[in-house]
Amino acid sequence: MHVQILADSACDLPLQFYAEKNVTLFPLKVHLDGKEYDDLKTIDPSEVYRNIRSGNYPKTSQASPAGFKDLFTEMAKNGQDGIYIAFSSELSGTYQTAVMISNQVKEEYPDFNLTVVDSKCASLGYGLVVMEAARLASCHASKEEIIADIKFRSSHMEHLFTVDDLDYLAKGGRVSKASAFLGGLLNIKPILNVEEGKLIPIEKIRGRKKLLRRIIEIMKERGDTLGSQTIGISHADDEETAHEMKEMIQQEFQPANIEITSIGAAIGSHTGAGTIAIFFLNKLPS
Numbered sequence: 001m002h003v004q005i006l007a008d009s010a011c012d013l014p015l016q017f018y019a020e021k022n023v024t025l026f027p028l029k030v031h032l033d034g035k036e037y038d039d040l041k042t043i044d045p046s047e048v049y050r051n052i053r054s055g056n057y058p059k060t061s062q063a064s065p066a067g068f069k070d071l072f073t074e075m076a077k078n079g080q081d082g083i084y085i086a087f088s089s090e091l092s093g094t095y096q097t098a099v100m101i102s103n104q105v106k107e108e109y110p111d112f113n114l115t116v117v118d119s120k121c122a123s124l125g126y127g128l129v130v131m132e133a134a135r136l137a138s139c140h141a142s143k144e145e146i147i148a149d150i151k152f153r154s155s156h157m158e159h160l161f162t163v164d165d166l167d168y169l170a171k172g173g174r175v176s177k178a179s180a181f182l183g184g185l186l187n188i189k190p191i192l193n194v195e196e197g198k199l200i201p202i203e204k205i206r207g208r209k210k211l212l213r214r215i216i217e218i219m220k221e222r223g224d225t226l227g228s229q230t231i232g233i234s235h236a237d238d239e240e241t242a243h244e245m246k247e248m249i250q251q252e253f254q255p256a257n258i259e260i261t262s263i264g265a266a267i268g269s270h271t272g273a274g275t276i277a278i279f280f281l282n283k284l285p286s
Contacts, residue, residue, distance in 0.1 A: 003081050003137045003146055006071075008063050008094055009039040010087035011127035012234050012264045021134040024071065026063040028087075028094065028266035032056070039266040048265040049237040049273040058269040062094040068101040076109035081143055085130050085150055089118045090197030115143070117150050120197035123267050124232035124259065125159045125279035131230075131259075149285065156283040158222050159194035160215055164238075164274025191215065212245060215278055216252055222282045226253040232279035236263040241276050249278075 006024040007013075018025040027038035032051060037043035039060075048058055075082055084102075086095035098116045106112045119126045129150055136146045189211045191203045202218075205211040219226065231249055235242035242260050249258060263275060 001079070001081065002140055003083060003143045004075065005130065005133050005137050005146075006082055006084040007126075007130045008087050009264050010092065010094075010122060010266050011085075011130045012123045012261050012267060013127045013130060014261060015040050017131075021131075021138065023130065023134050024082075026067060026071075026084075026094075028063055028092070029061040030265045030269060031059040031061065037265070039264050043265050045262050045265050045268050046237060048268050052269075052273055058265065060266045060269045062092050062097055065097050065101055068098055069105070072102055072105040072112070072114060073109075075114065076105050076112035079111070081113040082115075083133065083137075083143065083146055083150065084114060084116045085119050085126070085133060086116060087126060088120045088122050088194070088197035090120070091122055091199075113143075115147060117147060117154070118197070119150070119154045120194075121154055121157050122159060122194055122197075123161075123263055123277055123279070124234040124261050125157045125194065125277075127234075127261065128230060128232050128259070128279055129153045129157065152285050153281065156224075156281045158219075158280050158282050159192075159277060160218055160279075161192055161271075161275060161277035162189050162211055162215070163192070163271050164189075164236075191218070212241075212248060215245070216248055219249070219253070219278065219280060223253070223280050224283045226255055226280060229255050229280055229284065230257040230259060231255045232277075233258060233260045234263045234275075234277045234279075235260070236268045236271055236275035237273045238276060241274075245276060245278065 008026040009028050027041050030037045030039050030043050089095040095118045102114050133146050133150050188204045188206050190201050193200050193202045205214050233242050246258050
């Protein structure tokens with residue numbers, strides 16, 4: 001029996017991916033105007049960005065514990081082996097909840113063979129890890145091989161991203177209010193990174209053109225054999241810049257593949273509209 005791959009909506013892969021690649025989706029929750037939505041399933045990111053732009057800020061919460069319990073129990077009853085690749089535990093409590101509920105189910109079904117892996121990744125960086133795990137599962141790779149690949153990619157995935165407005169990150173306590181205020185005044189754009197699952201500002205650049213060029217330079221400094229990789233670009237309602245970045249990356253590195261996806265409602269609620277993120281490996285699997 002093949003290994004079932006499970007992921008949550010913070011990996012910012014499109015809805016059709018899950019059906020096509022036989023990956024189980026756990027949607028994170030989005031709260032807007034007193035209603036609760038399932039990210040990707042019952043709310044479209046464009047709706048979230050429209051609200052954010054008009055000053056109506058959504059809240060988010062982790063995937064439903066009851067949803068985990070139902071699905072894990074069903075898998076245990078069917079003797080289905082699985083790997084749940086979770087959104088970074090530094091950014092969400094979803095990983096801890098999945099571990100807790102998996103352990104509860106194992107008390108009732110001691111043979112339940114589910115491994116929960118903390119990806120320490122976010123958005124399409126996490127998505128690229130899930131894509132490769134799904135590919136390996138479809139090729140009937142062993143559970144151990146898939147887990148080893150997940151752990152390798154997770155630990156070598158670079159996340160470079162910039163936000164249009166630092167205020168959104170300041171609201172969520174991700175950057176200081178003062179740096180958000182100054183950034184807005186001076187047209188200074190930050191370049192941030194995810195290290196050990198946490199958001200870390202690495203540079204501040206004035207002006208958009210310089211910013212995009214600097215991202216390409218950092219890719220050169222950090223990437224490993226970018227020409228043979230799949231590079232990810234995700235955007236928060238800014239397809240134009242995503243395609244501009246794609247052309248720059250194509251010209252510079254001629255990668256094997258470039259995936260562009262929209263940043264989903266759960267992550268977009270924290271970054272705001274206009275975010276652009278680039279994902280690649282700083283070391284390739286041998």
